[in-house]
Amino acid sequence: MSTVEHSVQVHYTHGRLEQAILDALERAGKDIGRLTAADLAPGDEFHIGGLEATIEFADRLAAVKPIAPDMRLLDIGCGIGGPARYFAGERHCKVTGIDLTPEYVAVAAALSSRVGLADRTEFRHGSALALPFPDGRFDGAYMLHVGMNIADKSTLFHEVRRVLAPGAIFGIYDVMREKEGTLYFPLPWSSDPATSFVAGVPAYREKLRQAGFAIEKERNRRAYAIDFFRKVRARIEQSGPPVFATQIVMGPTAPVKVGNLLDAMERGLIGPTELVCRAV
Numbered sequence: 001m002s003t004v005e006h007s008v009q010v011h012y013t014h015g016r017l018e019q020a021i022l023d024a025l026e027r028a029g030k031d032i033g034r035l036t037a038a039d040l041a042p043g044d045e046f047h048i049g050g051l052e053a054t055i056e057f058a059d060r061l062a063a064v065k066p067i068a069p070d071m072r073l074l075d076i077g078c079g080i081g082g083p084a085r086y087f088a089g090e091r092h093c094k095v096t097g098i099d100l101t102p103e104y105v106a107v108a109a110a111l112s113s114r115v116g117l118a119d120r121t122e123f124r125h126g127s128a129l130a131l132p133f134p135d136g137r138f139d140g141a142y143m144l145h146v147g148m149n150i151a152d153k154s155t156l157f158h159e160v161r162r163v164l165a166p167g168a169i170f171g172i173y174d175v176m177r178e179k180e181g182t183l184y185f186p187l188p189w190s191s192d193p194a195t196s197f198v199a200g201v202p203a204y205r206e207k208l209r210q211a212g213f214a215i216e217k218e219r220n221r222r223a224y225a226i227d228f229f230r231k232v233r234a235r236i237e238q239s240g241p242p243v244f245a246t247q248i249v250m251g252p253t254a255p256v257k258v259g260n261l262l263d264a265m266e267r268g269l270i271g272p273t274e275l276v277c278r279a280v
């Protein structure tokens with residue numbers, strides 16, 4: 001494992017994440033012996049827009065290639081598995097998640113078991129830069145807010161292309177660079193600049209094409225993202241912070257991480273973009 005990968009793991013590792021999630025769900029009035037995927041959704045989707053953004057993203061993928069039941073999907077940088085459970089539970093796919101952070105992989109598996117999705121989701125520890133899967137193993141892949149941690153996007157996209165069957169879809173929803181300017185840390189994906197590699201859309205396009213992908217759809221989501229955070233902030237001002245939300249995963253520095261992200265987006269420096277590609 002590289003030094004960067006080790007630092008990325010350290011950034012994301014909470015230490016007692018599963019218990020913290022269960023405690024918060026209990027405080028939110030949930031019966032933790034009978035949890036559902038819907039109970040988890042406010043806190044297990046670690047990207048801008050949460051479940052709402054995942055649903056829209058899935059619809060965008062489906063517009064390029066129908067998401068068929070039992071489709072084998074790879075979730076790259078799956079975190080604690082919220083998107084994987086959405087694609088498994090609502091779109092009836094078989095989802096394999098891979099993530100660099102061992103604690104996230106363990107929590108993802110534990111949460112899937114609790115909501116009855118252990119048979120349709122599996123979670124593996126590993127790096128997106130050396131995927132532990134044979135060539136052509138998957139019918140589709142996606143990556144939500146992961147590329148910001150990976151400098152070598154060329155190797156990343158070649159690895160993804162390798163494990164996809166010809167014609168497979170690959171969706172990306174990453175925070176990308178829109179304008180030069182200083183980013184302030186911590187950000188949700190990185191405690192300092194050493195593990196943050198936010199690239200522009202042109203670099204994504206070029207490296208995707210070189211790796212064997214045709215780009216079918218592209219959508220800038222910066223305005224959506226700013227609006228999402230402003231609404232969250234307004235709700236918190238009105239009724240206080242939610243008991244269970246992504247702040248449990250991000251830990252005590254969540255407000256400053258989100259504040260720095262919103263500030264950088266409002267200054268026009270960065271913002272999420274969706275890309276939907278097809279393996280050629």
Ligand SMILES: C[S@@+](CC[C@H](N)C(=O)[O-])C[C@H]1O[C@@H](n2cnc3c(N)ncnc32)[C@H](O)[C@@H]1O
Binds near residue numbers: 145150
């Ligand atoms: C911001 S979280 C997003 C998690 C998930 N995709 C979601 O939307 O809920 C970024 C995730 O990428 C993972 N990650 C970062 N670099 C990675 C790499 N080289 N290989 C695999 N996973 C990586 C991190 O461990 C973390 O779980």
